[in-house]
Amino acid sequence: xxxxxxxxxxxxxxxxxxxxxxxxxxxxxxxxxxxxxxxxxxxxxxxxxxxxxxxxxxxxxxxxxxxxxxxxxxxxxxxxxxxxxxxxxxxxxxxxxxxxxxxxxxxxxxxxxxxxxxxxxxxxxxxxxxxxxxxxxxxxxxxxxxxxxxxxxxxxxxxxxxxxxxxxxxxxxxxxxxxxxxxxxxxxxxxxxxxxxxxxxxxxxxxxxxxxxxxxxxxxxxxxxxxxxxxxxxxx
Amino acid sequence: xxxxxxxxxxxxxxxxxxxxxxxxxxxxxxxxxxxxxxxxxxxxxxxxxxxxxxxxxxxxxxxxxxxxxxxxxxxxxxxxxxxxxxxxxxxxxxxxxxxxxxxxxxxxxxxxxxxxxxxxxxxxxxxxxxxxxxxxxxxxxxxxxxxxxxxxxxxxxxxxxxxxxxxxxxxxxxxxxxxxxxxxxxxxxxxxxxxxxxxxxxxxxxxxxxxxxxxxxxxxxxxxxxxxxxxxxxxxxxxxxxxxxx
Amino acid sequence: xxxxxxxxxxxxxxxxxxxxxxxxxxxxxxxxxxxxxxxxxxxxxxxxxxxxxxxxxxxxxxxxxxxxxxxxxxxxxxxxxxxxxxxxxxxxxxxxxxxxxxxxxxxxxxxxxxxxxxxxxxxxxxxxxxxxxxxxxxxxxxxxxxxxxxxxxxxxxxxxxxxxxxxxxxxxxxxxxxxxxxxxxxxxxxxxxxxxxxxxxxxxxxxxxxxxxxxxxxxxxxxxxxxxxxxxxxxxxxxxxxxxxxxxxxxxxxxxxxxxxxxxxxxxxxxxxxxxxxxxxxxxxxxxxxxxxxxxxxxxxxxxxxxxxxxxxxxxxxxxxxxxxxxxxxxxxxxxxxxxxxxxxxxxxxxxxxxxxxxxxxxxxxxxxxxxxxxxxxxxxxxxxxxxxxxxxxxxxxxxxxxxxxxxxxxxxxxxxxxxxxxxxxxxxxxxxxxxxxxxxxxxxxxxxxxxxxxxxxxxxxxxxxxxx
Ligand code: SF4
Numbered sequence: 001x002x003x004x005x006x007x008x009x010x011x012x013x014x015x016x017x018x019x020x021x022x023x024x025x026x027x028x029x030x031x032x033x034x035x036x037x038x039x040x041x042x043x044x045x046x047x048x049x050x051x052x053x054x055x056x057x058x059x060x061x062x063x064x065x066x067x068x069x070x071x072x073x074x075x076x077x078x079x080x081x082x083x084x085x086x087x088x089x090x091x092x093x094x095x096x097x098x099x100x101x102x103x104x105x106x107x108x109x110x111x112x113x114x115x116x117x118x119x120x121x122x123x124x125x126x127x128x129x130x131x132x133x134x135x136x137x138x139x140x141x142x143x144x145x146x147x148x149x150x151x152x153x154x155x156x157x158x159x160x161x162x163x164x165x166x167x168x169x170x171x172x173x174x175x176x177x178x179x180x181x182x183x184x185x186x187x188x189x190x191x192x193x194x195x196x197x198x199x200x201x202x203x204x205x206x207x208x209x210x211x212x213x214x215x216x217x218x219x220x221x222x223x224x225x226x227x228x229x230x231x232x233x234x235x236x
Numbered sequence: 237x238x239x240x241x242x243x244x245x246x247x248x249x250x251x252x253x254x255x256x257x258x259x260x261x262x263x264x265x266x267x268x269x270x271x272x273x274x275x276x277x278x279x280x281x282x283x284x285x286x287x288x289x290x291x292x293x294x295x296x297x298x299x300x301x302x303x304x305x306x307x308x309x310x311x312x313x314x315x316x317x318x319x320x321x322x323x324x325x326x327x328x329x330x331x332x333x334x335x336x337x338x339x340x341x342x343x344x345x346x347x348x349x350x351x352x353x354x355x356x357x358x359x360x361x362x363x364x365x366x367x368x369x370x371x372x373x374x375x376x377x378x379x380x381x382x383x384x385x386x387x388x389x390x391x392x393x394x395x396x397x398x399x400x401x402x403x404x405x406x407x408x409x410x411x412x413x414x415x416x417x418x419x420x421x422x423x424x425x426x427x428x429x430x431x432x433x434x435x436x437x438x439x440x441x442x443x444x445x446x447x448x449x450x451x452x453x454x455x456x457x458x459x460x461x462x463x464x465x466x467x468x469x470x471x472x473x474x475x476x477x478x479x480x481x482x
Numbered sequence: 483x484x485x486x487x488x489x490x491x492x493x494x495x496x497x498x499x500x501x502x503x504x505x506x507x508x509x510x511x512x513x514x515x516x517x518x519x520x521x522x523x524x525x526x527x528x529x530x531x532x533x534x535x536x537x538x539x540x541x542x543x544x545x546x547x548x549x550x551x552x553x554x555x556x557x558x559x560x561x562x563x564x565x566x567x568x569x570x571x572x573x574x575x576x577x578x579x580x581x582x583x584x585x586x587x588x589x590x591x592x593x594x595x596x597x598x599x600x601x602x603x604x605x606x607x608x609x610x611x612x613x614x615x616x617x618x619x620x621x622x623x624x625x626x627x628x629x630x631x632x633x634x635x636x637x638x639x640x641x642x643x644x645x646x647x648x649x650x651x652x653x654x655x656x657x658x659x660x661x662x663x664x665x666x667x668x669x670x671x672x673x674x675x676x677x678x679x680x681x682x683x684x685x686x687x688x689x690x691x692x693x694x695x696x697x698x699x700x701x702x703x704x705x706x707x708x709x710x711x712x713x714x715x716x717x718x719x720x721x722x723x724x725x726x727x728x729x730x731x732x733x734x735x736x737x738x739x740x741x742x743x744x745x746x747x748x749x750x751x752x753x754x755x756x757x758x759x760x761x762x763x764x765x766x767x768x769x770x771x772x773x774x775x776x777x778x779x780x781x782x783x784x785x786x787x788x789x790x791x792x793x794x795x796x797x798x799x800x801x802x803x804x805x806x807x808x809x810x811x812x813x814x815x816x817x818x819x820x821x822x823x824x825x826x827x828x829x830x831x832x833x834x835x836x837x838x839x840x841x842x843x844x845x846x847x848x849x850x851x852x853x854x855x856x857x858x859x860x861x862x863x864x865x866x867x868x869x870x871x872x873x874x875x876x877x878x879x880x881x882x883x884x885x886x887x888x889x890x891x892x893x894x895x896x897x898x899x900x901x902x903x904x905x906x907x908x909x910x911x912x913x914x915x916x917x918x919x920x921x922x923x924x925x926x927x928x929x930x931x932x933x934x935x936x937x938x939x940x941x942x943x944x945x946x947x948x949x950x951x
Contacts (some may be wrong), residue, residue: 263950263951406802417490422929424841
């Protein structure tokens with residue numbers, strides 16, 4: 001195989017696209033002579049869903065999240081701070097990334113509260129998801145934009161306030177979830193996502209800690225992502 | 237009811253006792269049994285090997301042999317699946333033959349499902365086993381009945397039916413495959429026999445002559461104390477229609 | 483090893499490697515059971531499977547317009563979409579992106595398309611270092627091995643082999659503990675992730691409606707790969723399209739369950755364009771290379787259905803042939819049942835024997851989340867190569883069919899067989915007592931042969947059974 005054998009254009013725009021246009025034209029002409037487009041019938045989602053909207057989402061979420069290896073801390077609204085501090089203390093975290101996001105349960109106000117409390121204990125905190133702080137952090141604390149009862153999944157998105165790396169790079173991820181953020185089924189979540197005016201560049205459905213079973217099928221957590229995912233679930 | 241027996245070439249040649257059991261059972265349950273002498277093979281080996289013209293010719297011949305009968309019964313799951321499912325498309329470009337093949341597909345029954353669905357026989361209630369049994373589920377029965385169906389037929393009268401760990405594991409026969417890739421076929425056979433032997437049962441119910449050839453020969457070679465019987469043989473023995481096998 | 487001939491010998495040789503066979507048995511049985519448990523816990527498994535198959539088939543049946551829609555959306559979002567007609571073009575495109583931007587260190591998330599086009603070799607030749615970051619692929623890479631499973635690349639290795647490779651290549655202390663080995667790999671790769679400038683992935687799906695790529699991973703390396711480097715290149719087969727966002731959950735509900743028994747992969751990542759203005763992190767450039775490489779040819783033929791495949795690996799795990807030979811014996815990037823269909827379609831002659839190496843037991847179809855009728859496709863592929871079957875086999879098949887068309891000849895053959903087969907009174911023919919060593923050896927090497935009893939069924943029938951009451 002030779003890297004020089006094909007002068008493929010790498011510039012964006014028409015130059016890169018013209019071979020594709022040609023290809024599509026040829027495909028249409030040679031393979032898809034067929035006439036009008038028959039649209040895909042709508043998904044009968046009500047017949048396919050796993051979790052009914054009326055189900056008790058909190059307990060369902062708790063079970064599902066535990067099943068995929070998350071540690072769920074179901075606490076009262078006013079206990080979240082103590083719970084997060086407890087988790088961090090138990091892990092002797094020295095540097096913690098605290099990432100506030102207005103549309104999540106970790107508001108700027110709560111983040112400030114947490115950072116203050118941690119700093120008072122001598123724990124370094126940062127809200128800056130720049131490289132070194134990310135790789136140096138012992139843990140991260142973030143909110144989520146949604147959580148799925150069906151699978152115990154947390155949803156984090158990229159934005160100006162939230163980094164892709166925040167829920168990924170530090171070895172321990174603590175997510176604040178409020179019960180109002182729970183959606184029943186994957187179908188519900190994707191329906192909502194479809195209603196967004198514009199999707200974020202990066203949407204992550206996080207279902208349990210990072211894991212592998214590549215070596216002899218033995219389950220190991222914490223390969224590249226966090227080995228521990230804590231969910232601090234508050235009711236409201 | 238008049239029933240034409242499609243014995244299949246392997247049962248005819250290697251397992252005449254199975255045919256005998258089927259005939260006596262069908263009569264016992266009130267059928268008149270015919271055996272059209274012109275029958276040979278349904279063409280399955282040719283079909284599976286990709287020799288479809290040959291398979292089509294043999295299937296076409298089947299449609300003629302069985303044309304006079306309203307109902308065809310066979311003790312082989314794979315031959316039933318061939319006639320019912322894989323065969324007809326082979327004759328698609330010959331409309332009259334295709335029609336005939338579809339008619340044959342429609343009126344052909346695998347023996348066990350015929351007892352259940354046409355004669356309403358409660359097999360589980362009639363069977364008698366003196367020993368623990370296990371079973372082999374023939375892969376080609378999949379379009380006809382499930383492993384659970386098979387278990388249902390065996391379970392009854394408090395029988396000790398031992399399900400192998402993977403009830404739907406292939407025996408490794410696969411027609412020409414068995415002689416084209418004997419080492420792999422033999423390895424699959426090892427896996428299968430290991431699971432059967434691990435059940436501790438010594439009698440294996442196997443409703444498929446091809447699988448039986450493979451597994452009996454394999455068990456004998458490996459010195460495993462496994463005996464194999466078609467469900468029809470067991471049922472005929474239970475009803476006193478067949479002398480218990482030695 | 484000669485790829486064009488001797489499949490039987492190749493499979494037999496592979497089966498003789500007891501260590502591989504044991505490892506593959508252990509792993510595949512485990513996955514078969516995990517899958518079965520997961521599906522049993524799914525309320526509407528059958529309906530979901532029907533729907534998933536329908537979605538995938540519909541997309542293939544209308545691919546040009548969905549591709550166009552995808553390209554339009556992705557481009558509008560700032561991604562650059564390329565087209566690669568074949569492996570060379572794909573490699574050239576990716577190399578060009580790297581070289582023209584001076585990118586030097588590429589991290590790769592597990593991707594079958596990049597394996598298919600042998601992208602690593604091409605990048606290396608272009609002066610770009612590529613590091614595989616999926617644990618299994620990483621070990622394959624440092625051990626200069628080949629993957630043997632589309633989901634679990636080192637399914638053929640035991641922990642000692644992994645331990646030796648890691649100690650030798652990374653200079654780390656020898657350990658056989660999977661957790662410890664994983665930690666060492668993590669440390670090693672963290673350093674790479676800090677420095678890399680190019681991220682290469684495939685995509686599990688590409689959503690036409692939104693121009694979104696969907697990536698499903700478990701380790702987090704996929705996320706790292708689309709987070710850390712400046713440039714992200716995704717090499718995506720043209721068949722990976724699905725129409726709408728709402729079609730994704732149907733397939734996602736089945737994918738990880740089929741692969742590993744998980745309800746979802748640990749990370750399902752939806753990538754819609756490159757990093758946005760103001761985003762904290764993420765790649766500045768996103769290049770999507772749409773790969774044909776034989777797919778349009780498959781689309782136009784009778785095997786279109788095979789392109790529904792979502793590469794879950796369930797058919798490999800279920801396959802009793804794969805279990806006994808492992809993945810290398812297939813001599814293809816795509817092993818197992820799906821490989822036995824796909825490889826001959828992609829590579830032609832060198833892989834054309836593969837469809838014959840199956841007992842057609844049908845478990846692959848049984849477990850396939852998109853209902854690809856693999857056994858039927860295998861049989862269909864066998865018809866395509868009948869003319870190139872060994873002459874002896876062709877003659878025998880024709881002679882057999884000819885005889886079966888003549889009942890008198892069939893009966894005569896039955897009788898002759900009984901006369902000619904050796905009879906030592908046991909009713910069996912084994913390795914020692916048969917006269918026709920050669921023709922029967924393929925059978926008697928593995929099992930004894932039942933001797934046909936003295937009377938065939940039709941003789942019993944004539945001899946009285948027919949007249950019984
Ligand atoms: S053919 Fe079906 S079972 Fe096999 S990998 Fe593809 S989707 Fe999975």
